Amino acid sequence: QPSRLDSVIALAKRRGFVFQSGEIYGGSRSAWDYGPLGVELKENIKRQWWQRFVRGRGDMVGLDSAVILPRKVWEASGHVATFTDPLVECLHCHHRFRADHLTEAFVAKKGRDPEGGMAEIACPNCGTRGEWTEPREFSGMLKTYLGPVESEEGLNFLRPETAQGIFVDFAQVVTTSRMKPPFGIGQVGKAFRNEITPGNFIFRTREFEQMEIEYFVPPAEAGEHYEQWIADSVAFYTDLGIDPENLRRFDVPDGERAHYSDATADIEYRFGFTGSEWGELMGVANRTDFDLNNHIESSGQDLRFFDQAANEKYVPYVIEPSFGLTRALMAFLLDSYHEDEAPNAKGGVDKRTVLRLDPRLAPVKAAVLPLSRNEQLSPVARGLADDLRKNWNVDFDDAGAIGRRYRRHDEIGTPFCITVDFDTLEDKAVTVRERDTMAQERVALDQLQGYLAQRLLG
Numbered sequence: 084q085p086s087r088l089d090s091v092i093a094l095a096k097r098r099g100f101v102f103q104s105g106e107i108y109g110g111s112r113s114a115w116d117y118g119p120l121g122v123e124l125k126e127n128i129k130r131q132w133w134q135r136f137v138r139g140r141g142d143m144v145g146l147d148s149a150v151i152l153p154r155k156v157w158e159a160s161g162h163v164a165t166f167t168d169p170l171v172e173c174l175h176c177h178h179r180f181r182a183d184h185l186t187e188a189f190v191a192k193k194g195r196d197p198e199g200g201m202a203e204i205a206c207p208n209c210g211t212r213g214e215w216t217e218p219r220e221f222s223g224m225l226k227t228y229l230g231p232v233e234s235e236e237g238l239n240f241l242r243p244e245t246a247q248g249i250f251v252d253f254a255q256v257v258t259t260s261r262m263k264p265p266f267g268i269g270q271v272g273k274a275f276r277n278e279i280t281p282g283n284f285i286f287r288t289r290e291f292e293q294m295e296i297e298y299f300v301p302p303a304e305a306g307e308h309y310e311q312w313i314a315d316s317v318a319f320y321t322d323l324g325i326d327p328e329n330l331r332r333f334d335v336p337d338g339e340r341a342h343y344s345d346a347t348a349d350i351e352y353r354f355g356f357t358g359s360e361w362g363e364l365m366g367v368a369n370r371t372d373f374d375l376n377n378h379i380e381s382s383g384q385d386l387r388f389f390d391q392a393a394n395e396k397y398v399p400y401v402i403e404p405s406f407g408l409t410r411a412l413m414a415f416l417l418d419s420y421h422e423d424e425a426p427n428a429k430g431g432v433d434k435r436t437v438l439r440l441d442p443r444l445a446p447v448k449a450a451v452l453p454l455s456r457n458e459q460l461s462p463v464a465r466g467l468a469d470d471l472r473k474n475w476n477v478d479f480d481d482a483g484a485i486g487r488r489y490r491r492h493d494e495i496g497t498p499f500c501i502t503v504d505f506d507t508l509e510d511k512a513v514t515v516r517e518r519d520t521m522a523q524e525r526v527a528l529d530q531l532q533g534y535l536a537q538r539l540l541g
């Protein structure tokens with residue numbers, strides 16, 4: 084019996100959600116491509132996030148900053164010096180691993196602290212126990228060289244988080260948008276990390292997407308906003324259908340937090356990895372005034388906020404909810420994946436796979452199916468599909484038995500299948516089948532747009 088994770092990875096490849104990047108050359112574990120269905124799902128998650136947290140709120144604005152920022156930004160932010168992971172190498176097979184991942188998996192399995200550090204830990208590659216180099220710090224920053232000469236002078240970094248673009252633009256945004264704390268800036272975009280051990284499908288890749296908010300607040304209010312953002316972040320997932328049982332909060336203890344953080348809560352999802360079931364889905368951090376202060380010091384610019392009412396300048400504290408877009412996509416796929424049974428034409432039941440995705444996230448909103456491939460039905464169905472496409476991503480499918488076409492669409496989470504049959508030519512109505520209940524309803528063609536709009540929620 085394959086695990087749910089294995090089934091989802093197989094489905095993602097089979098149906099063109101996600102496949103390995105450059106697979107014709109063997110691919111790699113560090114990058115994945117989002118196919119025709121994957122890109123729709125990813126866009127829909129992004130759109131829901133932007134609407135909920137940026138457009139839908141009076142205290143938020145958006146930004147799209149550069150991937151390659153001046154090198155000074157990363158020196159000031161502390162990333163050049165401290166954005167590192169502990170790397171160990173097996174003395175026997177010379178495979179390299181992140182020491183904290185090995186110990187995490189070990190702790191999860193044994194349920195206790197690994198006494199003696201790495202001494203008991205076996206190499207996941209060759210099985211040799213306890214033969215490791217001392218951990219050494221390895222930079223997670225991806226380097227690139229700008230300009231004609233590949234020299235130290237041209238050395239630049241691809242951003243490992245979208246956040247710094249927000250910090251360095253803080254004063255610009257305040258001036259131009261006239262926002263006052265508490266307010267936030269949201270940004271969605273690619274981030275890059277030279278991960279030592281990419282893997283677990285799209286969970287950990289070297290190139291990924293983030294949806295980040297930097298929320299600027301008067302320092303005294305930081306604690307209350309921090310808790311509110313944790314609650315709002317969890318609600319984003321549960322309102323879009325994630326089972327709350329598969330989410331949990333982990334308060335990151337002292338000594339294990341990122342260099343900039345005063346408090347961090349990871350929101351974990353039950354991904355079902357072998358070794359440790361739970362994995363970080365996103366994080367909420369109290370970054371204090373760390374980043375703005377560093378940029379004030381390094382740039383010599385006054386980035387303080389002028390509070391007119393109090394007639395004083397201050398450096399706001401920052402609460403940062405940092406969402407991984409690609410990790411979110413993986414969680415939505417896993418959580419919506421179900422296997423159940425559907426009645427077949429012979430009066431029995433067939434196994435079916437169904438993605439119970441929220442209609443707002445479903446990559447294809449409706450499929451128009453002529454009952455059979457037929458000179459009279461197909462043109463009507465094609466015309467209907469074209470009409471609906473003005474509003475939604477709609478598929479037309481006339482290949483194979485109707486039951487099989489339903490199965491194909493259940494498997495990718497299409498909320499509605501619309502069947503055009505011979506009666507349609509007479510009564511100007513179609514049969515609409517709902518994905519989860521499989522209930523069928525006759526809907527007049529002139530009511531169909533309204534019927535779908537109400538149920539697809541935008």
Ligand code: ATP
Pocket residue numbers: 276278285286287288289290291292293363364365366405406407408409410
């Ligand atoms: P981890 O401990 O898993 O390496 P992190 O704590 O370093 O993650 P953050 O720096 O808090 O991660 O990044 C914020 C979010 O960005 C993460 O919660 C995750 O959703 C996403 N993210 C970070 N690194 C990766 C990656 N290599 N691949 C995919 N998503 C990532």
